[in-house]
Amino acid sequence: xxxxxxxxxxxxxxxxxxxxxxxxxxxxxxxxxxxxxxxxxxxxxxxxxxxxxxxxxxxxxxxxxxxxxxxxxxxxxxxxxxxxxxxxxxxxxxxxxxxxxxxxxxxxxxxxxxxxxxxxxxxxxxxxxxxxxxxxxxxxxxxxxxxxxxxxxxxxxxxxxxxxxxxxxxxxxxxxxxxxxxxxxxxxxxxxxxxxxxxxxxxxxxxxxxxxxxxxxxxxxxxxxxxxxxxxxxxxxxxxxxxxxxxxxxxxxxxxxxxxxxxxxxxxxxxxxxxxxxxxxxxxxxxxxxxxxxxxxxxxxxxxxxxxxxxxxxxxxxxxxxxxxxxxxxxxxxxxxxxxxxxxxxxxxxxxxxxxxxxxxxxxxxxxxxxxxxxxx
Amino acid sequence: xxxxxxxxxxxxxxxxxxxxxxxxxxxxxxxxxxxxxxxxxxxxxxxxxxxxxxxxxxxxxxxxxxxxxxxxxxxxxxxxxxxxxxxxxxxxxxxxxxxxxxxxxxxxxxxxxxxxxxxxxxxxxxxxxxxxxxxxxxxxxxxxxxxxxxxxxxxxxxxxxxxxxxxxxxxxxxxxx
Numbered sequence: 001x002x003x004x005x006x007x008x009x010x011x012x013x014x015x016x017x018x019x020x021x022x023x024x025x026x027x028x029x030x031x032x033x034x035x036x037x038x039x040x041x042x043x044x045x046x047x048x049x050x051x052x053x054x055x056x057x058x059x060x061x062x063x064x065x066x067x068x069x070x071x072x073x074x075x076x077x078x079x080x081x082x083x084x085x086x087x088x089x090x091x092x093x094x095x096x097x098x099x100x101x102x103x104x105x106x107x108x109x110x111x112x113x114x115x116x117x118x119x120x121x122x123x124x125x126x127x128x129x130x131x132x133x134x135x136x137x138x139x140x141x142x143x144x145x146x147x148x149x150x151x152x153x154x155x156x157x158x159x160x161x162x163x164x165x166x167x168x169x170x171x172x173x174x175x176x177x178x179x180x181x182x183x184x185x186x187x188x189x190x191x192x193x194x195x196x197x198x199x200x201x202x203x204x205x206x207x208x209x210x211x212x213x214x215x216x217x218x219x220x221x222x223x224x225x226x227x228x229x230x231x232x233x234x235x236x237x238x239x240x241x242x243x244x245x246x247x248x249x250x251x252x253x254x255x256x257x258x259x260x261x262x263x264x265x266x267x268x269x270x271x272x273x274x275x276x277x278x279x280x281x282x283x284x285x286x287x288x289x290x291x292x293x294x295x296x297x298x299x300x301x302x303x304x305x306x307x308x309x310x311x312x313x314x315x316x317x318x319x320x321x322x323x324x325x326x327x328x329x330x331x332x333x334x335x336x337x338x339x340x341x342x343x344x345x346x347x348x349x350x351x352x353x354x355x356x357x358x359x360x361x362x363x364x365x366x367x368x369x370x371x372x373x374x375x376x377x
Numbered sequence: 378x379x380x381x382x383x384x385x386x387x388x389x390x391x392x393x394x395x396x397x398x399x400x401x402x403x404x405x406x407x408x409x410x411x412x413x414x415x416x417x418x419x420x421x422x423x424x425x426x427x428x429x430x431x432x433x434x435x436x437x438x439x440x441x442x443x444x445x446x447x448x449x450x451x452x453x454x455x456x457x458x459x460x461x462x463x464x465x466x467x468x469x470x471x472x473x474x475x476x477x478x479x480x481x482x483x484x485x486x487x488x489x490x491x492x493x494x495x496x497x498x499x500x501x502x503x504x505x506x507x508x509x510x511x512x513x514x515x516x517x518x519x520x521x522x523x524x525x526x527x528x529x530x531x532x533x534x535x536x537x538x539x540x541x542x543x544x545x546x547x548x549x550x551x552x553x554x
Contacts, residue, residue, distance in 0.1 A: 096433055097433045097436055194443065194446070221438050223439075226436075
C-alpha cells in the first residue's frame with residue numbers, strides 16, 4: 001500500500017470510527033510515517049535507530065545480507081509491513097525452509113490482533129502505526145518480510161483479471177526509473193536473483209508495486225504454494241482492510257471492549273460505500289486526490305499533505321526527559337514496542353531470522369539499549 | 378547489491394588476477410594451478426547449490442532449475458578434475474571454451490536485461506563480446522600454446538576488471554512499502 005491508503009484512506013477510516021478531525025489527521029500521519037521512518041531519518045533527528053520502521057532505497061542497496069543484516073531487515077519488514085500470520089505453521093521441509101515459510105504475511109492472524117491490542121491507550125501515534133501494519137497485511141498477504149527466493153519469487157505465470165473478466169499477462173520490467181503503466185500492463189519489479197537472501201527477493205519486490213494497487217485483481221503462482229494458483233482480489237481485500245480499520249479504530253477509541261480478528265465494520269461505510277468502491281476500482285497508481293476528496297466530504301476539512309518534518313522541530317528541541325512525550329517520541333515508543341513484540345514471537349517460534357529476544361525480568365536490563373525505553377514507560 | 382556480494386565480486390577479481398599472474402609467470406605449467414582453482418570453485422559452488430536445493434529450493438515453484446544448475450556445475454568440476462593427463466593444448470582450449478561460454482551467458486543476460494529495461498545491459502554485452510572475441514582470436518594462435526596461455530590471461534584480467542566495476546556500481550532496488 002502507498003500514501004493514498006496509508007494516509008488519506010486511514011484519515012477517512014479514523015473519522016468514520018468517530019475520531020475528531022485533528023486526531024484522525026494525527027492517526028493518518030503516524031500511519032504514513034511508518035513508510036518514511038528510516039535509520040537515515042532517525043539519525044537526522046538524533047533518535048534511537050532501532051525505532052526504524054522502514055529502509056530507504058539507499059539503505060537497502062547497502063544492506064548487508066549476513067546474518068546480522070538479515071535479522072535487521074527481517075525485524076523491520078516483518079514487524080511493520082509483512083506481519084506473519086502463523087508462526088507455528090506445521091509444514092514439511094527443513095527447519096531453514098519452515099522458518100521462512102512461517103514468516104508469510106496474511107490477514108487476521110494472532111500477531112495482527114496483538115498489534116492492535118498493544119496500541120490501545122497509547123495515543124494516536126500507536127493507533128496510526130497499528131493501522132499501517134493491519135492494512136499492509138491485506139496488501140502484502142502471501143509474501144514474507146524477509147529476503148527469500150523460495151518464498152517470494154514469482155514467475156511469468158502472472159495474469160491480471162480485467163474488470164470485464166478477460167485476462168492479460170503482466171509484463172514485469174526492471175527499469176527503476178520507468179513509471180508503472182496500468183494501461184499497457186507494464187510494471188517494474190526486482191531482478192531475478194538465485195541467491196536466496198538477495199535483497200531483490202524481499203517482500204513483493206519480484207512483483208513490484210503491482211500488489212500495492214487497489215484496482216489489481218490477479219492470479220499467479222506463489223513460489224511456496226506447491227503449484228497452486230492464488231487469485232488475489234485487491235478491491236475486495238482493500239475494502240475489508242478499510243472496514244477492519246474502522247472496527248479497530250473504534251476499539252482503540254474505547255468504544256469496543258475486546259478486539260477480535262475477522263471483524264469488519266461495514267455499517268459505518270454505508271453512506272459512502274459507492275464512493276469507496278469507485279476509488280478502489282479506479283485504474284490509477286495514485287489515488288491520493290480521490291481519498292482526500294472523500295475525507296473532505298466526510299469531515300468538511302481540507303486534509304493537508306503529509307510533511308515528514310511536521311513534528312521534527314518539536315522532537316529535536318525537547319529536553320532529554322521530554323522527548324518521549326513529543327509526537328515523534330510517542331511514535332518511536334510505539335515502533336519499539338511493535339518490533340519487540342514481533343521479534344519475540346518469531347524468536348519463540350524457534351526461528352532466529354529476526355534475531356534474539358530476551359524477556360525483561362523487571363530487574364536487570366539486557367539486550368539492545370534502545371529498547372530500555374520500553375521498560376521505563 | 379549488499380556488501381557481502383560486493384566483497385564476493387572483489388574476491389573473485391583478486392583470484393582471477395592472481396591466476397593470471399601465475400600463468401604469465403610460468404606459461405608452461407601455470408595453467409595446471411588455474412585448472413585446479415577452477416575445479417575447486419566449481420565444486421564448492423555446485424555443492425552449495427545442491428544443499429540449497431535439498432534444504433529449500435525443492436519446495437519452490439520452478440526450484441528444479443537450481444538442481445539442474447548444481448548438477449551442471451558439479452559435472453564441469455569433475456570434468457575439469459580429469460584434465461591432468463591431457464596435453465596442455467587441450468586444457469588451454471578447454472579453459473578458453475569456458476571463457477567463451479561465459480561470454481555467451483553474459484550476452485544472453487544482457488539481452489534479458491535489455492528486454493526488462495535495465496540499464497546494465499551494455500556492460501554485460503561488452504563483457505560477453507570481448508570474452509568470445511578472445512576465445513576466437515586464440516584459435517589463430519592455436520599452434521603457440523604459450524600465446525594461448527597469454528590470451529587466456531588477458532580474458533582473466535578483463536573479467537577481473539569487470540567484477541571490480543560491478544562491485545563498485547550502485548544498484549537500483551525496487552522499494553517495497
